[in-house]
Amino acid sequence: MTDPYARYTRLRFDRPHPKVLRITMDNGRMNAADDAMHAELAEIWRDVDRDGSVNAAIITGAGNVFSAGGDFKMIQSNIDDFHARTRQWREARDIVYNIINCSKPVVSAMRGVAVGAGLVCGMLADVSIATKDCRIIDGHTRLGVAAGDHAAIIWPLLCGMAKAKYYLLLCEQLLGEEAERIGLVSLAVEDADLDPKAVEVATKLAEGAQGAIRFTKYALNNWLRQAGPIFDTSLGLEFLGFSGPEVKEGLASHLEKRKPSFPPGV
Numbered sequence: 231m232t233d234p235y236a237r238y239t240r241l242r243f244d245r246p247h248p249k250v251l252r253i254t255m256d257n258g259r260m261n262a263a264d265d266a267m268h269a270e271l272a273e274i275w276r277d278v279d280r281d282g283s284v285n286a287a288i289i290t291g292a293g294n295v296f297s298a299g300g301d302f303k304m305i306q307s308n309i310d311d312f313h314a315r316t317r318q319w320r321e322a323r324d325i326v327y328n329i330i331n332c333s334k335p336v337v338s339a340m341r342g343v344a345v346g347a348g349l350v351c352g353m354l355a356d357v358s359i360a361t362k363d364c365r366i367i368d369g370h371t372r373l374g375v376a377a378g379d380h381a382a383i384i385w386p387l388l389c390g391m392a393k394a395k396y397y398l399l400l401c402e403q404l405l406g407e408e409a410e411r412i413g414l415v416s417l418a419v420e421d422a423d424l425d426p427k428a429v430e431v432a433t434k435l436a437e438g439a440q441g442a443i444r445f446t447k448y449a450l451n452n453w454l455r456q457a458g459p460i461f462d463t464s465l466g467l468e469f470l471g472f473s474g475p476e477v478k479e480g481l482a483s484h485l486e487k488r489k490p491s492f493p494p495g496v
Contacts, residue, residue, distance in 0.1 A: 234277045240267035241274060242292075246429045249285040249436035251278060255348055260298035261291040263347035268304065271347055272321040275328035275336075285436035287332075288428050289351045290339040297348020299369060305481055308472040319469045322347070326380050326461060329354045330451050333444045335435045339428035340364050340406070341421055350380040353388075354454075356447055357431050358415040360406030361424050366414070370468065372401040374480030374492060378468025383454055383461035389414045 235243050240257045253274060255261040263271065278287050291297050307314040329336060329351060338355035343365045352358055352366075360366065368385075370377040377398045385394035389412040397404055410418035419427050435443060471477055475493050483490035 234281060238270050238274070240264070241270050246288070247433045247436055249283065250288060250429070250432045251281070251284045251286075252288040252290065252429075252432075253278075254290050254292050255297055256292035259301070260295045260343070261293075261348060262298045262301045263304065264301035265304050265307070268300075268318065268321050268325075268347055271351060272324035272328060275325075275332040278334050278336075279328075279332045284334055285440055286335050286337065286432040288337045288339055288432050289355060290425070290428065291342070291348065293342075295342035296338075296340040296344040296352060296364065297346060298343055299346030299348070299367075302481065302485065305373070305472075305477070308469070309477060309481070312473075315469055315472050319465065322350075322379055322465055322469075323462075325350050326354065326383065326465075327458075330454050333448065335432075335443055335447055337428050337432045337435070339424050340366070340415075341424055343367070345369055347379065353380055353384055353414070357417070357435075359417045359419060359424060359428055359431070360409060360415045361421045362405065362407040362418045363421070364406035364409075364418075366404040366406065366409055367401065368398050369401050371399060372480060372490070373484070374474075374476030374478070374490070375469075375471035376464055376467040378461075378464040378466070380461070382464035383457045385414065387453060387457070 242254045242256050244252050246252055257267055278284055308318050325347060336355040337357045338352040338359060340352045340360040341364050344352050345367045368377050368381050381398050385398060393412050406418040409415045479490050479492055
């Protein structure tokens with residue numbers, strides 16, 4: 231029988247439990263999302279949904295980092311190339327909707343830093359677990375584009391509008407312990423406890439009443455489906471921003487390790 235996961239190059243897989251698939255983002259560059267990983271994060275949730283041998287999934291990052299955000303080459307291609315930009319827009323949309331629509335429960339295990347496309351999966355997981363010192367950052371406005379990847383669909387629901395606006399507009403760093411306190415993540419644990427806790431939670435989900443769990447996830451995620459137009463707007467405005475001047479300065483400032491000097495606003 232063909233292995234549905236054999237084609238993946240930026241994600242690796244293991245089974246901490248016969249019915250639990252652990253997905254590890256692993257590309258050797260702080261697990262930043264390059265073109266290949268971005269595409270794979272859009273596809274993996276369809277494969278998990280179809281795989282009858284999987285009852286629950288874990289998403290985590292290799293080494294000491296969950297994911298360091300978008301690869302700078304990918305960002306540059308979004309600036310330079312309309313066709314790359316539209317492809318990335320479709321994939322970004324699919325990452326969000328495919329994890330929402332995946333019938334199997336997903337557990338995230340985040341440590342180090344959690345940014346960008348990886349953070350999308352971390353925040354949209356049904357149970358999100360972070361180390362207490364995990365640095366959660368939605369870096370969009372610092373880059374010069376709207377916070378479109380996932381934040382508008384889920385952050386206000388999790389932590390309230392006031393906190394969501396504070397962290398998303400200012401790109402302030404949020405540690406896992408504080409994220410748990412404000413309700414942005416399900417649990418915050420010590421680093422040594424992260425992987426065992428993720429496996430424990432995923433195992434309970436995998437051994438539970440599958441119909442009841444999946445139907446409950448489906449019903450709860452109707453809150454997110456109702457917010458689909460909000461997400462679609464934020465994502466469209468993010469990718470509109472890739473054609474403007476602010477992102478060019480934002481990317482240059484990252485590459486040159488300096489404070490950005492953005493042009494006058496729209």
